[in-house]
Amino acid sequence: IKSHIPASGSTLHCLVICNDSSLQRHQIIFNPDFFVEKLRHEKPEAFTELVVSNITRLIDLPGAELAQLMGQEDPQLPGTSSGFFRSLMSLKRKEKGVVFGAPLTEEGIAQISQLIEYLHKHLRVEGLFRVPGNSTRQQNLKEALNSGTEIDLDSGEFHSNDVATLLKMFLGELPEPLLTHKHFHAHLKISDLMQFDDKGNKTNIPDKQRQIEALQLLFLMLPAPNRNLLKLLLDLLYQTAKKQDRNKMSAHNLALMFSPHILWPRNVTASDLQENIPKLNNGMAFMIKHSQKLFKAPSYIRECARLHYLDSRRHASKDDLDLPVPRNFKDFQLLKFKKRGLVDPSAHQEDTQQHTEEALKELFHHVHNMPDSAKKKKLIQQFQKHPEALTPQAGVPTPRTQKRARTRSFSGLIKRKVLGSQGSLDKKGKDAVLESAGMKEQKHGSKENVSMVRPAGRTITVHS
Numbered sequence: 406i407k408s409h410i411p412a413s414g415s416t417l418h419c420l421v422i423c424n425d426s427s428l429q430r431h432q433i434i435f436n437p438d439f440f441v442e443k444l445r446h447e448k449p450e451a452f453t454e455l456v457v458s459n460i461t462r463l464i465d466l467p468g469a470e471l472a473q474l475m476g477q478e479d480p481q482l483p484g485t486s487s488g489f490f491r492s493l494m495s496l497k498r499k500e501k502g503v504v505f506g507a508p509l510t511e512e513g514i515a516q517i518s519q520l521i522e523y524l525h526k527h528l529r530v531e532g533l534f535r536v537p538g539n540s541t542r543q544q545n546l547k548e549a550l551n552s553g554t555e556i557d558l559d560s561g562e563f564h565s566n567d568v569a570t571l572l573k574m575f576l577g578e579l580p581e582p583l584l585t586h587k588h589f590h591a592h593l594k595i596s597d598l599m600q601f602d603d604k605g606n607k608t609n610i611p612d613k614q615r616q617i618e619a620l621q622l623l624f625l626m627l628p629a630p631n632r633n634l635l636k637l638l639l640d641l642l643y644q645t646a647k648k649q650d651r652n653k654m655s656a657h658n659l660a661l662m663f664s665p666h667i668l669w670p671r672n673v674t675a676s677d678l679q680e681n682i683p684k685l686n687n688g689m690a691f692m693i694k695h696s697q698k699l700f701k702a703p704s705y706i707r708e709c710a711r712l713h714y715l716d717s718r719r720h721a722s723k724d725d726l727d728l729p730v731p732r733n734f735k736d737f738q739l740l741k742f743k744k745r746g747l748v749d750p751s752a753h754q755e756d757t758q759q760h761t762e763e764a765l766k767e768l769f770h771h772v773h774n775m776p777d778s779a780k781k782k783k784l785i786q787q788f789q790k791h792p793e794a795l796t797p798q799a800g801v802p803t804p805r806t807q808k809r810a811r812t813r814s815f816s817g818l819i820k821r822k823v824l825g826s827q828g829s830l831d832k833k834g835k836d837a838v839l840e841s842a843g844m845k846e847q848k849h850g851s852k853e854n855v856s857m858v859r860p861a862g863r864t865i866t867v868h869s
């Protein structure tokens with residue numbers, strides 16, 4: 406069951422019913438990014454390596470910029486402000502219980518989300534986000550949010566322009582932009598992704614699919630609070646642009662309003678960025694237009710994360726998710742091996758061991774059931790020379806977990822006794838084995854063929 410709360414405030418529910426009997430008694434997960442998020446939280450290093458390797462496949466990041474993206478080096482940003490100055494300003498903003506100017510937290514997002522929900526109800530207001538509100542009302546609203554006071558925005562005390570301006574103010578006072586300093590150079594490179602013609606030459610036509618894919622990967626690298634707020638914000642701007650016939654705010658106009666707060670590094674001026682400003686504005690407009698696609702992991706990332714857990718031999722505990730496994734999964738794997746002309750090594754090893762054990766067991770019973778004679782005595786002595794061999798007193802084979810070393814000795818014994826590889830048995834000894842093989846049939850006066858299985862899986866037919 407999936408719920409969605411649209412701008413109108415009413416709740417929509419989607420119910421998915423699965424009648425597959427093979428999946429009964431199993432918890433079903435319909436979130437396509439479930440394994441991606443599981444990998445992110447449980448194995449962050451493997452997650453980062455997977456995502457970054459695909460980012461570098463799409464955009465060219467030199468060593469220094471790649472190290473900055475991964476947090477291994479401090480970001481080298483345009484402007485004269487030093488990293489120490491930015492850190493000092495960030496420390497000054499940190500006050501207990503303060504939402505504005507403080508580092509982004511889930512508690513802060515909960516306060517700001519009130520503004521976003523309110524604005525969803527007033528998307529038709531002309532000049533939304535462009536026309537400033539009343540400074541006095543904005544200050545009162547800011548103090549209420551900082552103190553955690555309950556606010557009723559629908560009471561009529563505040564105007565939609567007050568709320569819209571305060572939302573931009575909150576983003577502008579964050580210690581670093583919502584898309585973080587580490588990602589700054591990567592976003593500049595995304596705007597340069599262009600299509601290629603048939604001859605392999607770069608054109609001036611933006612490659613939208615590659616840009617979307619690169620943004621999906623970059624958004625996966627964001628801290629959880631940044632990613633959560635960005636999703637709420639871009640959805641708001643997307644819905645605002647859809648009402649541009651009434652509010653006169655297109656995606657490009659909204660990008661001009663929000664690019665300095667979301668993308669621009671802190672403590673820089675327009676002159677510091679110079680030719681990069683058009684790239685940043687176009688990038689912001691692109692994110693608004695395609696916001697509904699950017700928060701899904703690429704399909705190959707989902708598949709890699711899923712296979713990481715399905716191929717693992719470690720099983721989840723009962724408190725964890727119990728994943729359904731198809732009943733014919735092993736048959737499917739075997740068929741896949743056969744189609745590729747390969748043999749499943751684990752299955753081959755298991756089958757070989759099973760055939761060996763059966764042949765040894767059969768050989769032992771044949772010898773044990775022989776009538777007392779010098780030949781039987783001689784064969785039993787040969788068995789007793791090997792500590793791993795089954796003796797008449799043992800009666801039954803030892804547990805399977807202890808048979809690995811024994812298999813090799815018995816295999817050699819069969820080769821020596823049945824195939825005569827070392828000539829240890831003369832013709833009389835061989836006759837004894839053959840006689841033992843047909844002992845049960847001889848008791849009933851019949852003479853039939855007896856089949857014995859070699860360890861390698863072949864069948865030897867012996868005529869008595």
